[in-house]
Amino acid sequence: MSGGVEDRGVRGMAGGMKGRGARLISVIGRDRGDGTIELVYLFDEGGAMVDRRFVVPAEQEIDSISDIYAGAANMERENIDLLGMRFKGLEPGLLLVDKSVKAPLRKRPKEEE
Amino acid sequence: MSRSTIIPFGPQHPAFLEPLNVSLKLDGETVTGAVLNLGYNHRGMEHALSLDYKKTQYLAERVCGICSNHHASAYCQAMESIYGVEIPERARLIRSIMMECQRLTSHLLALGHIAEAVGYENLFMQCFRERELVMRLVNEISGNRVHYSINVIGGVKRDLDASMEKRAAEAMTKLRPKLDELRGIFARDSTLSKRTKGVGKLTETQARDWCTVGPVARASGIWEDVREDSFAAYGMLHLRPVVRAEGDCYARTMVRMDECLRSVDLIEECLSLLREGPVAVDVKGHPTGEGLGRVEAPRGELVYYVKAVGKLQLDRIKIRTPAFVNVPPVQVLLPGCQLADVAVITVSLDPCICCTDR
Numbered sequence: 001m002s003g004g005v006e007d008r009g010v011r012g013m014a015g016g017m018k019g020r021g022a023r024l025i026s027v028i029g030r031d032r033g034d035g036t037i038e039l040v041y042l043f044d045e046g047g048a049m050v051d052r053r054f055v056v057p058a059e060q061e062i063d064s065i066s067d068i069y070a071g072a073a074n075m076e077r078e079n080i081d082l083l084g085m086r087f088k089g090l091e092p093g094l095l096l097v098d099k100s101v102k103a104p105l106r107k108r109p110k111e112e113e
Numbered sequence: 114m115s116r117s118t119i120i121p122f123g124p125q126h127p128a129f130l131e132p133l134n135v136s137l138k139l140d141g142e143t144v145t146g147a148v149l150n151l152g153y154n155h156r157g158m159e160h161a162l163s164l165d166y167k168k169t170q171y172l173a174e175r176v177c178g179i180c181s182n183h184h185a186s187a188y189c190q191a192m193e194s195i196y197g198v199e200i201p202e203r204a205r206l207i208r209s210i211m212m213e214c215q216r217l218t219s220h221l222l223a224l225g226h227i228a229e230a231v232g233y234e235n236l237f238m239q240c241f242r243e244r245e246l247v248m249r250l251v252n253e254i255s256g257n258r259v260h261y262s263i264n265v266i267g268g269v270k271r272d273l274d275a276s277m278e279k280r281a282a283e284a285m286t287k288l289r290p291k292l293d294e295l296r297g298i299f300a301r302d303s304t305l306s307k308r309t310k311g312v313g314k315l316t317e318t319q320a321r322d323w324c325t326v327g328p329v330a331r332a333s334g335i336w337e338d339v340r341e342d343s344f345a346a347y348g349m350l351h352l353r354p355v356v357r358a359e360g361d362c363y364a365r366t367m368v369r370m371d372e373c374l375r376s377v378d379l380i381e382e383c384l385s386l387l388r389e390g391p392v393a394v395d396v397k398g399h400p401t402g403e404g405l406g407r408v409e410a411p412r413g414e415l416v417y418y419v420k421a422v423g424k425l426q427l428d429r430i431k432i433r434t435p436a437f438v439n440v441p442p443v444q445v446l447l448p449g450c451q452l453a454d455v456a457v458i459t460v461s462l463d464p465c466i467c468c469t470d471r
Contacts, residue, residue: 023321023337024324025324025414025416025433026416026418026431026433028429028431028433030420030428030429030431031429040418042405042416042418042433044337047341047342049405069322069323069324070323070324070441071322071324071325071438071441072324074151074437074438075433075437082159094151094152095151095152095155095470096152096155097152104157104160105159105160105429
């Protein structure tokens, strides 16, 4: 399911999963190294792990699903802190403070020797 | 006219074992609002863990000192799924034995902690006295009390000889009546009941909405235990998850207490199933692919996501710890309660900040 799905799909997907009784396990962000982030929404549905994937530009603001799953807020805020992502209505500062390294899990081009 | 006061509860507080802060809004002695602040123990573990997959098992075990073995097991499970290897039956059983031993030490710590939070110092000491029996057992088996270092990708690196199996069985026989006695106290003591029954009630809907796991979810009526999904040797065992409906501090305490007794059953069952055989398989080459490891840690489901790209360095490793989803509901549990109950309610969630902040 990965590959540039518009962010409106995130909320529709989350609402659909909640309607099916799925539990949100995690929102995993991974820098693909090409200016995009892969977001893996991992669910438990009847004991089985189900993932829903979205690839989004790193700078794009993503819809939050924290009003659908209250537990998603911290999962999304963690991606704000560690990957420099933006989620609508959510602030950084869950794990890092202002003086911390910015987006430590974002890949950076190797410095020329 | 009432006046609101905002006070910080933590990060350094006698009731907390680790640094977390809850900003409380009070109207007299009644809590009217609570905001949880995390990050005091953030160590950048996910970055550090991704630097060299051969050293990750060692470091994963050090994410948390209470469920260390579960971290190592979940990481190894994720890597084994990438390598496509099945670990031997004997290794699966030994992993389950060690995981249940760690559930005992973790739950007895949590039970002692709740006893201390309600001011029952003697009970706190009794919990830790019984816990010591298990600590000595794991020390005999693994050579370590906290970081067992018994897992490797492909199995385990220490076997149990016949005399060790016998000593483990004897330890369980000795522990069971002590746990029965503890259960009687937790179930019937009037002071504990007054401080925990009907206090900090998390409804099933709230527990689902906040994505809670483990004893916190099971104490709110949610039938959910990752051990039913058959990792390690659990598919061979007779697992009976402990589920209660009340959702209050008492239910969370009793779920942990009853799970201690179930852990003794499971360890005895594992010991009876041990047969001669190898305890590890070899894995070769740098791994490539995605893997998920999922275990039922003492606080609930622990998930490791690993993306490997054929190099020493992993592309991404992500840990979703149970405390990360179990602690935030404190913000809906505290409003409406009395200030004196804040410590009991927070401690009843068994907060682990090493796991939460990583």
